[in-house]
Amino acid sequence: MKTIQILGTGCAKCQQLAAVAEDAARTLGAPYELRKVTDLKEIMGFGVMRTPALVVDGVVKLSGRVPSAEEARRLLG
Amino acid sequence: MSEATPSAIVAPPAAGRARRRAAAQLGWGLAALGAWIGAYAGLAPASRWLTYGLLRLAPGGRLGAAVEFFLFETPKVLLLLALVVFGVGIVRSYFTPERTRRILAGQRESVGNVMAALLGVVTPFCSCSAVPLFIGFVTAGVPLGVTFSFLISAPMVNEIALVLLFGLFGWQVAAIYLGTGLAIALAAGWTIGRLRLERYVEDWVYQTRVGAAEPEATPTWPARMAAGREAVRDIVGRVWPYVVAGIAVGAGIHGYVPEGFLASVLGRDAWWSVPLAVLIGVPMYSNAAGIIPVVQALLGKGAALGTVLAFMMSVIGLSLPEAIILRKVLRPPLLAAFFGVVALGIMAVGFLFNWIL
Numbered sequence: 420m421k422t423i424q425i426l427g428t429g430c431a432k433c434q435q436l437a438a439v440a441e442d443a444a445r446t447l448g449a450p451y452e453l454r455k456v457t458d459l460k461e462i463m464g465f466g467v468m469r470t471p472a473l474v475v476d477g478v479v480k481l482s483g484r485v486p487s488a489e490e491a492r493r494l495l496g
Numbered sequence: 497m498s499e500a501t502p503s504a505i506v507a508p509p510a511a512g513r514a515r516r517r518a519a520a521q522l523g524w525g526l527a528a529l530g531a532w533i534g535a536y537a538g539l540a541p542a543s544r545w546l547t548y549g550l551l552r553l554a555p556g557g558r559l560g561a562a563v564e565f566f567l568f569e570t571p572k573v574l575l576l577l578a579l580v581v582f583g584v585g586i587v588r589s590y591f592t593p594e595r596t597r598r599i600l601a602g603q604r605e606s607v608g609n610v611m612a613a614l615l616g617v618v619t620p621f622c623s624c625s626a627v628p629l630f631i632g633f634v635t636a637g638v639p640l641g642v643t644f645s646f647l648i649s650a651p652m653v654n655e656i657a658l659v660l661l662f663g664l665f666g667w668q669v670a671a672i673y674l675g676t677g678l679a680i681a682l683a684a685g686w687t688i689g690r691l692r693l694e695r696y697v698e699d700w701v702y703q704t705r706v707g708a709a710e711p712e713a714t715p716t717w718p719a720r721m722a723a724g725r726e727a728v729r730d731i732v733g734r735v736w737p738y739v740v741a742g743i744a745v746g747a748g749i750h751g752y753v754p755e756g757f758l759a760s761v762l763g764r765d766a767w768w769s770v771p772l773a774v775l776i777g778v779p780m781y782s783n784a785a786g787i788i789p790v791v792q793a794l795l796g797k798g799a800a801l802g803t804v805l806a807f808m809m810s811v812i813g814l815s816l817p818e819a820i821i822l823r824k825v826l827r828p829p830l831l832a833a834f835f836g837v838v839a840l841g842i843m844a845v846g847f848l849f850n851w852i853l
Contacts, residue, residue: 428821430624459627459824460700466707468593468632469625483593483625484730 421451421495426462426482427471435485436471443491451495521718536575543568562751569743573663574736577785578728580659585727587618589720593629600646601636605689608642613681616649617674623651623818630825634697635706641689648838649681652813656735657784664792672849673805680809680841687837688830696830738786746792753797769803770846774839777810781818787811801853806846814838 423440427433437455444451456462456474465474469483473494480494543564547553553560596615600608626647633643653674662670715723791808795801814835822831 428624428627430622432622433624459631460704462628463631463635463704464707466594468597468628470622470628471624483620483622484726 421449422476423451423453423495424456424474425453425471426456426465426467426474428457428459428462430470432485433471436473439485439488439491440473440495443488443495446488447492447495518718521721525721532575532579536572539568539572539575558751560751562747565750566743566747569664569746570740573660573739573743574732576659576663577656577732577735577739580655581731582724582728584618584655585724586720588620588727589715589723591615591618593619593625593632596646597632597636597638600633600638600642603638603642605639605641605686608639609645609682609686609689612638612642612645612685613649613653613678616646616681617653617655617678619646619650621650621654623815623821626818626821627825630822631701631704632706634701635704639689640694640697641685641687643685644688644834645681645685647834648684648813649678651818652809653677653681654784654812656731657788657808657812660739660784660788664788665795669801673809676805676845677809677813680838680845684834684837684841688833691833693830693833696827696833698825698827701825735783735785738783742786742788742790745790746796749790749794750796767847769800770806770843770850773803773807773846774810774843777807778814778835778839779816780811781815782811784812800850802846802849802851805849806842809842809845810839813842 421444423444425433425437425440427436433455437453441453444453462470462472465472465479467479467482471485472482473480473486473491475495481490486494546567547560547564548555551563553563596619599615600612603611629650630643630647633646634640658670658674661673787808791804795804819831819835822834826834
């Protein structure tokens, strides 16, 4: 099962990333688990300095912006 | 072309495809640039024709002045924004925060302050990134003062502000903003470093272990161009309503507010206008796009340049939301010192320009 984590402290872009990622995951059909990480210490643990960030199965795929739907599908696939 | 016979002499088909793609991209790029130049050159005659020819407004009248201003400035500013944001998007692909962190780690003060201030200009700044950036820098061994130089210049001196200033006031004002913005970032960061306020950083910050980010692959040129286009889509796409609204307000003031009306309140002789402008501006939050066209209308109606610059810098560079966010990592004395030193620097710039102009 794919583990998707959205790193961010809650600003608008973080919500957008969560929405885009959720949509992409649903479109891909595979089982997934989506978690929003808002704790700063945990976010820093990934080595991320720009939020929002997208982490798939423990690997940082994207940070600092919201991807398009198509790019999100590619990053999750 | 046969793909089954690799040969040392014949170039593989993939290279030919890549070259054709690059050539096509270059062709589109040049065409876009040509269209941009054509559109830009045609703006003045087009706006005049639309206002006085098509809409038949009275030349010299207030409505005509306001409408012509709006029709000229809006596409002009948006065109400039698109071009510059694209360019800076490409520059940014060379200077990610992770790379900036590596560059600044362990730098001495003064040299570090200069580099940090300069790097802040090309780094996009979302308030929500302020804390991760701060932690990332501090834990990498970037001196506190150098980190602050970065934190000051990143929001305040950004390409959007510079483009708008250039488009609406000319290159001199943009250059002044850039120069004084960097100077404030430098001086304030260095000063805070001298004050030795490290003990006012929240303890947990130094205890945070920043994981190693995945090493980024060096982007190829098509990837850089894509980053530029993405930046335009993202930034101009988000900011254009503010630009249009701001220019509309500016157009209204341009057409309807009498000359010199604001001079008495914000003019150079009222010495308290600078501190007042800074006091009002600090808690306010606006992106550069929203505030500059209003600023330009104020200038056009007699407000002193120093006061208006000070107002703009304090609105963009410091804000109450940013203070609240930074409170997570800075104890009140350091937070107060940060805001205080920067506000003083902005005031100094305001006084300086009111005095020399």
